[in-house]
Amino acid sequence: MLDNLKILFHQGKQYIPDVTTAKVPGIFRGRPVISTEKVNEAELAEICPTNAISINPVCIDLGKCTFCGECAFAFPNKIKFTTDYKIAANDPRMLVIKEGYDEAIGLNPALIREEIYQCFGSSLKLRQVSAGGDNSCELELNACGNVNFDMGRFGIEFVASPRHADGIVITGPITANMAGPLQICYDAIPEPKIIVLAGTDAISGGIFEGSGALDRSFLTKYKIDLYVPGNPIHPLTFINGILDLIKKR
Numbered sequence: 001m002l003d004n005l006k007i008l009f010h011q012g013k014q015y016i017p018d019v020t021t022a023k024v025p026g027i028f029r030g031r032p033v034i035s036t037e038k039v040n041e042a043e044l045a046e047i048c049p050t051n052a053i054s055i056n057p058v059c060i061d062l063g064k065c066t067f068c069g070e071c072a073f074a075f076p077n078k079i080k081f082t083t084d085y086k087i088a089a090n091d092p093r094m095l096v097i098k099e100g101y102d103e104a105i106g107l108n109p110a111l112i113r114e115e116i117y118q119c120f121g122s123s124l125k126l127r128q129v130s131a132g133g134d135n136s137c138e139l140e141l142n143a144c145g146n147v148n149f150d151m152g153r154f155g156i157e158f159v160a161s162p163r164h165a166d167g168i169v170i171t172g173p174i175t176a177n178m179a180g181p182l183q184i185c186y187d188a189i190p191e192p193k194i195i196v197l198a199g200t201d202a203i204s205g206g207i208f209e210g211s212g213a214l215d216r217s218f219l220t221k222y223k224i225d226l227y228v229p230g231n232p233i234h235p236l237t238f239i240n241g242i243l244d245l246i247k248k249r
């Protein structure tokens, strides 16, 4: 007993007491801030491997950004990545960061369906579908339930069967081979249900955008309830986005 208490004292808290205010290390790349400093914009846009940067004015679309950091390395006075991990949104326009703006990204309450508040405020079970993913976002989604992030404390969990789920979390760019299984899984989830896109690949196709190996027609058929940028996503981005969606604070 005494030995166990000693171990507990030595290890301290294993969980993050407040996932809404937790700090992440400085090397983490979260929400970028773009200054109004004049640079060669064409050269800046050319650096980006996923065409996430548009010019005049300079903007970064976090739905396309792989967070590689190349733009910030080349133009350190123009682009800086902050450690702000609260970058999930329910309106893709909110993911476009404009130069001269340094404002938090949030969800638009008007776009959240009423049944989400009514049905999922106390419990939300999710089914994850890796639609051609590389296992990076999947790994981070697993981490959401570990002892550190402990998403289960909010009643949010991943389940094995779509029959037991309230929504679907899609990772990967949605390959043609996975389009059918994704549809089958979605159809098996009872109404009402939500759709979450986790990671750059799911939101825009990422580096695979435009590939003939993809079939992203699923996304044109349904309303997307939450976009979670990141490459891969950070567990704190995912958890805070879901909490904002179901209004559970």
Ligand code: SF4
Pocket (backbone or CB within 6 Å): 047, 048, 049, 050, 051, 052, 053, 060, 064, 065, 066, 067, 068, 069, 070, 071, 072
């Ligand atoms: S960090 Fe994002 S915007 Fe910058 S070059 Fe990489 S992908 Fe493009």
